[in-house]
Amino acid sequence: MTVLFRRSEMHSLAAPYALDALEPREHQRFEKHLKRCDSCAAEVRLLREDAVRLAWNTAAPAPAAMRNRVLMAVRTTPQEAAPGQTALGPQPHPRAAQQPLPGMRAQRPRPSRLHGLLSPLAATTAAAALVVAALFGVQASRTQDQLDQERTQAREIANILAAPDAAASAGQVANGQSINVVASASERAAVVTPAGLGRPTNGRVHQLWLMRPEVQPRSLGLFDGDTPLLATDLNPDATSLAVTVEPQGGSPQPTSAPVVQLALNSVGFGE
Amino acid sequence: MQADELLVLVAKGDQKAFEDLYGLVSGPVFGLVRRVVRDPAQSEEVAQEVLLELWRSAARYDPGRGSALAWVLTLAHRRAVDRVRSARAAGEREMREAQRASGPAFDQVAEEVEAGLEREWVRRCLDRLTALQRQSVTLAYYDGYTYREVAERLSLPLGTVKTRMRDGLTRLRECLGGAV
Numbered sequence: 135m136t137v138l139f140r141r142s143e144m145h146s147l148a149a150p151y152a153l154d155a156l157e158p159r160e161h162q163r164f165e166k167h168l169k170r171c172d173s174c175a176a177e178v179r180l181l182r183e184d185a186v187r188l189a190w191n192t193a194a195p196a197p198a199a200m201r202n203r204v205l206m207a208v209r210t211t212p213q214e215a216a217p218g219q220t221a222l223g224p225q226p227h228p229r230a231a232q233q234p235l236p237g238m239r240a241q242r243p244r245p246s247r248l249h250g251l252l253s254p255l256a257a258t259t260a261a262a263a264l265v266v267a268a269l270f271g272v273q274a275s276r277t278q279d280q281l282d283q284e285r286t287q288a289r290e291i292a293n294i295l296a297a298p299d300a301a302a303s304a305g306q307v308a309n310g311q312s313i314n315v316v317a318s319a320s321e322r323a324a325v326v327t328p329a330g331l332g333r334p335t336n337g338r339v340h341q342l343w344l345m346r347p348e349v350q351p352r353s354l355g356l357f358d359g360d361t362p363l364l365a366t367d368l369n370p371d372a373t374s375l376a377v378t379v380e381p382q383g384g385s386p387q388p389t390s391a392p393v394v395q396l397a398l399n400s401v402g403f404g405e
Numbered sequence: 406m407q408a409d410e411l412l413v414l415v416a417k418g419d420q421k422a423f424e425d426l427y428g429l430v431s432g433p434v435f436g437l438v439r440r441v442v443r444d445p446a447q448s449e450e451v452a453q454e455v456l457l458e459l460w461r462s463a464a465r466y467d468p469g470r471g472s473a474l475a476w477v478l479t480l481a482h483r484r485a486v487d488r489v490r491s492a493r494a495a496g497e498r499e500m501r502e503a504q505r506a507s508g509p510a511f512d513q514v515a516e517e518v519e520a521g522l523e524r525e526w527v528r529r530c531l532d533r534l535t536a537l538q539r540q541s542v543t544l545a546y547y548d549g550y551t552y553r554e555v556a557e558r559l560s561l562p563l564g565t566v567k568t569r570m571r572d573g574l575t576r577l578r579e580c581l582g583g584a585v
């Protein structure tokens with residue numbers, strides 16, 4: 135549908151906009167108009183608050199199981215940087231916020247291009263799909279190779295999160311740097327998400343290690359910003375995870391003391 | 406702690422603050438989404454996505470531009486409306502209408518869950534609107550219809566619907582302004 139508005143007509147869309155009652159094209163056009171029209175911007179701010187009052191009489195207790203799913207998902211989901219700041223992790227695609235996030239049930243038709251990515255996950259838990267959607271739903275356009283790689287990684291992450299013995303733990307140190315881990319001893323795998331690690335200076339990198347008793351640390355890979363690392367083939371006797379700062383490209387063995395260390399006994403590893 | 410302060414901590418990656426925020430907003434978010442989406446399973450999905458989106462994009466919240474709860478509910482409403490529209494577009498409408506006819510009326514369900522003062526005020530104030538104001542506002546906000554669809558359903562010109570929406574919201578503000 136082609137709809138052309140005169141400027142005076144744009145002003146009249148403030149109320150339908152505040153009620154989310156514009157069609158997508160009008161919605162976009164009005165948002166553009168809002169940037170240039172102070173009186174509409176002021177009116178929308180007021181009308182939005184009015185519209186929210188209509189939600190006063192709809193509150194209802196959320197299903198109890200939802201809480202765990204969301205809190206679990208949060209542990210492995212990177213955050214966006216504040217507007218104007220540089221993101222540490224993957225930058226969300228600007229359009230992503232306007233698109234409905236992919237949900238959990240694959241049988242329902244979805245407008246999203248992620249349909250193909252998520253449909254193999256139909257059998258896994260809601261939390262898993264939620265996390266995967268969050269990890270991969272917000273990134274900018276990628277090549278087919280990257281998509282294939284992500285699809286594989288997404289499936290493995292979903293498997294870990296869906297494992298009956300999946301458990302979560304977070305390591306925290308004084309300066310706010312930490313890692314979050316969701317691990318499954320039965321799958322011998324973990325999803326490790328950095329939080330607040332940032333990037334070391336001078337091209338150095340954060341390297342993740344698996345620590346075992348009386349064995350050399352084993353490298354589990356290099357962090358790329360706040361993007362989670364998938365660690366597989368974990369030894370059942372593993373005692374902890376450690377992060378060190380290493381020269382570009384990483385090291386065969388740690389060359390410095392860990393900046394973060396996280397014990398694995400609470401997530402089912404170690405004797 | 407208030408939702409406003411919690412959101413600021415959440416933006417810094419504070420998971421404990423997120424748990425507290427969840428306690429404050431999950432009920433309002435879930436209730437609003439269910440009111441719009443109606444199907445319980447889909448409502449849960451959308452509410453989860455909204456709550457996770459709060460975690461991801463907490464940094465976008467600007468305390469200078471309104472209350473945190475308003476920001477959260479605006480986001481929840483937007484996502485709920487998106488869902489109900491794509492479901493309608495996908496031809497699930499008949500199914501939903503059938504469910505609606507057979508299940509208990511939604512208002513009744515909500516009433517059993519919580520009967521607060523605010524709930525009562527909103528109802529009373531909605532009753533004070535003219536029928537056209539009330540229908541224009543509620544068909545859009547609670548049922549997720551666009552103003553064009555509202556105009557069609559009420560057999561009114563587009564301009565009239567836009568005006569009724571605006572007047573309805575303004576009158577609601579006057580009525581509720583003194584309530585809380």
Ligand SMILES: [Zn+2]
Nearest residue numbers: 144145171174
């Ligand atoms: Zn304007």
